Amino acid sequence: MTLTIADRLLHWYDQHRRQLPWRGDPDxxxxxxxxxxxxxxxxxxxxxxxxxxxxxxxxxxxxxAASLEDVLKLWEGLGYYSRARNLHQAAQQVVRDFGGQLxxxxxxxxxxxxxxxxxxxxxxxxxxxxxxxxxxxxxxxVLSRLFDVVEPLGSSxxxxxxxxxxxxxxxxxxxGDYNQAWMDLGATICTxxxxxxxxxxxxxxxxxxxxxxxxxxxxxxxxxQIPQRSAVAAIILSGSKVLLTKRQEKGLLGGLWEFPCCYxxxxxxxxxxxxASRREGANLPKFLHQFLLTEFSTEFGSExxxxxxxxxxxxxxxxxxxxxxxxxxxxxxxxxxxxxxxxKESSEKLGKHPCLDWVAIAELSNYPMGKLARQMAQKLAKx
DNA sequence: AAGACGGGGAC
DNA sequence: GTCCCAGTCTT
Numbered sequence: 001m002t003l004t005i006a007d008r009l010l011h012w013y014d015q016h017r018r019q020l021p022w023r024g025d026p027d028x029x030x031x032x033x034x035x036x037x038x039x040x041x042x043x044x045x046x047x048x049x050x051x052x053x054x055x056x057x058x059x060x061x062x063x064x065a066a067s068l069e070d071v072l073k074l075w076e077g078l079g080y081y082s083r084a085r086n087l088h089q090a091a092q093q094v095v096r097d098f099g100g101q102l103x104x105x106x107x108x109x110x111x112x113x114x115x116x117x118x119x120x121x122x123x124x125x126x127x128x129x130x131x132x133x134x135x136x137x138x139x140x141x142v143l144s145r146l147f148d149v150v151e152p153l154g155s156s157x158x159x160x161x162x163x164x165x166x167x168x169x170x171x172x173x174x175x176g177d178y179n180q181a182w183m184d185l186g187a188t189i190c191t192x193x194x195x196x197x198x199x200x201x202x203x204x205x206x207x208x209x210x211x212x213x214x215x216x217x218x219x220x221x222x223x224x225q226i227p228q229r230s231a232v233a234a235i236i237l238s239g240s241k242v243l244l245t246k247r248q249e250k251g252l253l254g255g256l257w258e259f260p261c262c263y264x265x266x267x268x269x270x271x272x273x274x275x276a277s278r279r280e281g282a283n284l285p286k287f288l289h290q291f292l293l294t295e296f297s298t299e300f301g302s303e304x305x306x307x308x309x310x311x312x313x314x315x316x317x318x319x320x321x322x323x324x325x326x327x328x329x330x331x332x333x334x335x336x337x338x339x340x341x342x343x344k345e346s347s348e349k350l351g352k353h354p355c356l357d358w359v360a361i362a363e364l365s366n367y368p369m370g371k372l373a374r375q376m377a378q379k380l381a382k383x
Numbered sequence: 384a385a386g387a388c389g390g391g392g393a394c
Numbered sequence: 395g396t397c398c399c400a401g402t403c404t405t
Contacts (some may be wrong), residue, residue: 038400045391045399079389082403116402136400156384183400192398193394220397224386252388330388371390 138186
């Protein structure tokens with residue numbers, strides 16, 4: 001009898017599987033944490049975060065009882081911070097609705113925040129031996145080459161085909177290994193560029209290889225141009241402390257701390273670098289100064305706004321440049337100019353608000369921040 | 384169906 | 395510089 005594709009795939013996996021910290025851990029919580037961290041994130045990046053996470057939150061109950069601040073601090077640098085917020089919330093969901101145990105079926109798994117179709121299939125097959133397929137970036141690429149799928153990656157039509165292919169070839173009884181085998185094959189052999197086809201156990205089954213078009217599969221989805229934005233930030237010093245503000249829970253870098261800042265063009269239209277250079281030519285420190293006065297008086301009370309206006313008269317005070325930073329987010333790039341506003345006298349009692357804090361320079365490392373704010377904080381600590 | 388959502392590594 | 399990574403949620 002002839003070997004199926006799954007037979008050959010699993011045979012290869014039995015010999016070449018990667019040794020990873022979450023592999024062989026019988027605790028579904030450990031697998032769950034790894035799957036969330038691995039979303040859009042490489043294995044090598046995840047491993048140190050995974051180890052620290054399991055050390056600090058060994059069980060679901062530990063995570064559920066933790067503060068969001070501590071959770072975000074441990075996630076700092078991994079990106080896509082909604083994953084951390086969702087994982088935290090889902091842990092509380094599990095304690096409240098499922099007796100502290102991760103549910104062992106696809107439907108209940110999908111009710112957890114941050115658990116989508118991929119993660120539910122992965123957990124169900126790996127932890128609970130359910131015959132469920134799953135589909136990630138690796139599996140999409142491998143199946144697209146193997147079966148010469150021409151529908152663009154991520155299109156709904158393409159996804160329908162790929163989910164069906166994954167389910168069609170799934171063997172009964174080893175779905176967890178089958179799913180992970182596709183991913184290991186995609187990560188180590190059937191790579192995005194320069195795939196090692198001569199080492200592939202499925203070479204003779206591969207339609208793209210047969211046609212010599214491996215590098216043309218999968219068909220990428222057309223990309224849009226990334227807009228360029230400008231921003232200004234304020235380093236407001238008082239004694240040995242600096243003013244931090246906390247971002248709102250939702251959206252970009254939600255719940256993280258930063259130095260007070262704003263985009264120069266809130267009515268950004270998304271077109272062209274011309275707008276960017278026009279904004280760069282504007283009077284940025286003056287714009288920032290006005291923003292701070294408005295922001296402080298509307299958000300943080302008139303007392304602090306008054307003290308700030310007295311110390312830094314908008315007509316006469318010209319702040320020094322602290323630094324210029326360029327950063328690329330997923331869907332836009334930003335150039336940020338930071339300016340200094342040093343109070344002559346210590347005024348720590350000014351500005352009381354849950355989303356505002358005077359922080360000693362030495363304590364900045366305790367506050368969860370995005371990369372840009374972290375860079376600024378580190379420069380401040382060195383000076 | 385398309386966009387929001389981070390940061391880093393490989394080329 | 396570009397691509398893309400063990401995707402999910404929102405609009």
